Each structure stands twice: as C-alpha cells, then as structure tokens.
Amino acid sequence: MKRYLRENSLGLVFGLLFLAVLIGQAFAGHADFNQQQLSEGLQPISFWRYVTSASFGVDVMENWQSEYLQFFLYIFLTVWLLQKGSPESKELDKAGRESEQEQKIGAYADDDSPSWARVRGVKLWLFSNSLGLVMGLLFLLSWLGQSIAGVAAYNEEQLGNLQDPVSWSQYLTEPDFWNRTLQNWQSELLAVASMVILAIYLRQRGSPESKPVGSPHTTTGVEG
Amino acid sequence: MNVPGTFSYPIGRNGRPQSRFEDCHPFAVGMLPRVKRMWIVIAWLLLLAAAGCSSVRDGGDGASAAATQMLQAVAGEDGVTACGLLAPDTVSELEESAGQPCPEAILDEDLPEPGAVTGTTVYGQWAQVRLSGDTVFLGAFPGGWRVVAAGCTPQGDQPYECTLQGG
Numbered sequence: 001m002k003r004y005l006r007e008n009s010l011g012l013v014f015g016l017l018f019l020a021v022l023i024g025q026a027f028a029g030h031a032d033f034n035q036q037q038l039s040e041g042l043q044p045i046s047f048w049r050y051v052t053s054a055s056f057g058v059d060v061m062e063n064w065q066s067e068y069l070q071f072f073l074y075i076f077l078t079v080w081l082l083q084k085g086s087p088e089s090k091e092l093d094k095a096g097r098e099s100e101q102e103q104k105i106g107a108y109a110d111d112d113s114p115s116w117a118r119v120r121g122v123k124l125w126l127f128s129n130s131l132g133l134v135m136g137l138l139f140l141l142s143w144l145g146q147s148i149a150g151v152a153a154y155n156e157e158q159l160g161n162l163q164d165p166v167s168w169s170q171y172l173t174e175p176d177f178w179n180r181t182l183q184n185w186q187s188e189l190l191a192v193a194s195m196v197i198l199a200i201y202l203r204q205r206g207s208p209e210s211k212p213v214g215s216p217h218t219t220t221g222v223e224g
Numbered sequence: 225m226n227v228p229g230t231f232s233y234p235i236g237r238n239g240r241p242q243s244r245f246e247d248c249h250p251f252a253v254g255m256l257p258r259v260k261r262m263w264i265v266i267a268w269l270l271l272l273a274a275a276g277c278s279s280v281r282d283g284g285d286g287a288s289a290a291a292t293q294m295l296q297a298v299a300g301e302d303g304v305t306a307c308g309l310l311a312p313d314t315v316s317e318l319e320e321s322a323g324q325p326c327p328e329a330i331l332d333e334d335l336p337e338p339g340a341v342t343g344t345t346v347y348g349q350w351a352q353v354r355l356s357g358d359t360v361f362l363g364a365f366p367g368g369w370r371v372v373a374a375g376c377t378p379q380g381d382q383p384y385e386c387t388l389q390g391g
Contacts, residue, residue: 037349041311041312041313041314041363041372041390042311042349042363042364042365043364043365043366045349053348054347054348055348059309092278139347152347152348153347153348155345155347156348156349157346158347158352159345159347159350159351159361160349160350160363161350161383162373162376162383162386162389163381163382163383163384164352164378165345165347165352
C-alpha cells in the first residue's frame, strides 16, 4: 500500500486537488447564482439543484474543454515543432514521428512493450496516436458539453431579461459562446507558451519539467 | 507463460490467484483499464451536458397553467387570485405604480384576454409562455411558478415590452 501510494502520488494528489477545487467551485458558484436570483426578485435554490443546473455545467465544461485542447495541441504539435533551449521540446534533430527503432515498434519492441506496439495495421496506428486521439476526443466532447449546457444557461438569462431564447445552432454564433470559449483558450495557450519559454532560462531542481540546474540555456530536450 | 492479449493473476503461496488492489477497491478508477476509464469520463461529460437539456421540458405544464390561470382570473375580475399568482416583486411594483392594493390595481391593467397556449419554454428558474395575443414570463418560486411579466409584446432583439412587469 505504501509503495502504491508513493508510486502513484502524482496522479492521486492532483486527482484529490481537482475534486477539492471542483467542490469549492460548486459552493462559490452556488452562492454567486443565488445572489443573482435575489437581485432578479427570485428565490435562492438548493445546492443540489445548482450542481445539476446548466449554469454549473457550463462553468465546468468551458474549463475542461480548454484544458483538453491545450494538452491535445501540446502533445500533437511537439511532434514537429521545436524550441531551442526548452526542456518542453525534443532535441533539435528529432523533429517528426521518429524511427520505429527509436519508438520501439514492431521488431524493435521490448518483451514488456504493450502488445499493440508489436503488431501492424490499425491497432498500431491507433495505439501510436492514442494519447492525442483521446485528448482530442475529450476536447470535442467537453466543448460539445459546453455548448449544450451553455445554451441552456444562456437561455435562462435571456428569459430573465424578458428576451426570447435561442436554438443550439443559433447559440454557436452568439458572443456568449465564443467569449466563454476564447477566454479559456487564450489562457491555456499562454500557459504553454510561458512554460516553453521560461523553462529555457529558469530551473526547478528535481522536477522533470525543468532542465538540470547546471544545464546550459541552449541545451534542448533534457529533463531535471 | 504470458500469451499476448491475455492476463492472468500471479499465483500466491496458497496456490490461489492473487487479486490486484483495484479488485478490492472499486472506486480506484485510476487503476481501471484505460478503455474503461475513458468511457467513465465520457459518461460523466455527457451527464453534465444533459443537465442543460433536462431544464428545457421540466415544469412546462406548471408554467403554462399558472400563466393561463392568472389571465383568466383577471378576465373574471378576480384580482385576489390573480395577485396570488404574481411574483412578489411584480406585486410590489404594481402597487407602487398604481398607488392601490394589488387586487384592485391588477384589474386596471390593460392585460389581454387569455388565449390558447401556443408554446412554453423553460430554462432553469425561468419560463416563457406564449399565448395567442400575449407572452408571459414566469419565475420559479417555492410555491410554484409565478408571473413576473405579462402583456408582453416583442421588440426584435430588445427585451419584450410588458404591460405588467416586476422591478
């Protein structure tokens, strides 16, 4: 058990932090929603009613879709794009999908390589691209979720303002949808750009996200 | 011997297969096979999205009944019943602007005769009931739907202009 906790501490800690913050968001969002209710002359709603509402749903989904987009783009683009001096980049002569030997595919697979790394055809293609595909799929699903919950939350506001609701397809052209989408995208892309550039010149001893403390600024694709 | 594509539990000292941690701890989602984890995440995403869809149909009948009942009470000169179906802020606004109690003031409002319900839309705590000749907006209260605005006419992209409206 101790060994399990030590070997899985990164995933467990971030998983627990995510749950704690999501619960905190639910409480803060509930309080904010009820403030709006009172200002509109309506009554506060229960916590359970709020966490199953479109308002909470869209606030969660708009953040999830941008996170998965960030990871999808980061995973996919780092196959080809390079950044000299950054540990977030591959080495400057390694751009592209790399050789089968470097990727331990087929005849070059080890005894303990995943089984789909040893075969050919669709299974190999799927497994070779599984990380990007799943991140991309999760991005699309959560973006779809944002649009569905978003149109319901938007229409609730519309009715509260004595205006007509809109359809889902109309909502996709509304500033509200794109404002929510783009404000999240800009922050995710800023985070990646910041990390790629700052990691050239700054260090965090012991972190795999940093170069070793004594690595020159020009060294590319090494971990601390 | 490991056969590709199969899994077998290691055999313990007692000669029986040893189960893994995740078999004893069903909530250890992180250790489930990758495909199962993906489907669990997808199901959760769809559930959250469905929270938006479920608000559309819930309470539609109650909202249209409250709107129709209020307009029928006004048409029948029953100001008390009509005021009982108004939102508190709408009652306050009506009494303040008319300078008389709600049951009398509401009968002086130029509300249209109740027509047939042509459509009802509910999103969260708000509802819109469209009748032939009128549109009514309602809010959800502990006692049921209450009319926030009535005698409303559309103004294009602008908010409806309503004869009876809360503050």
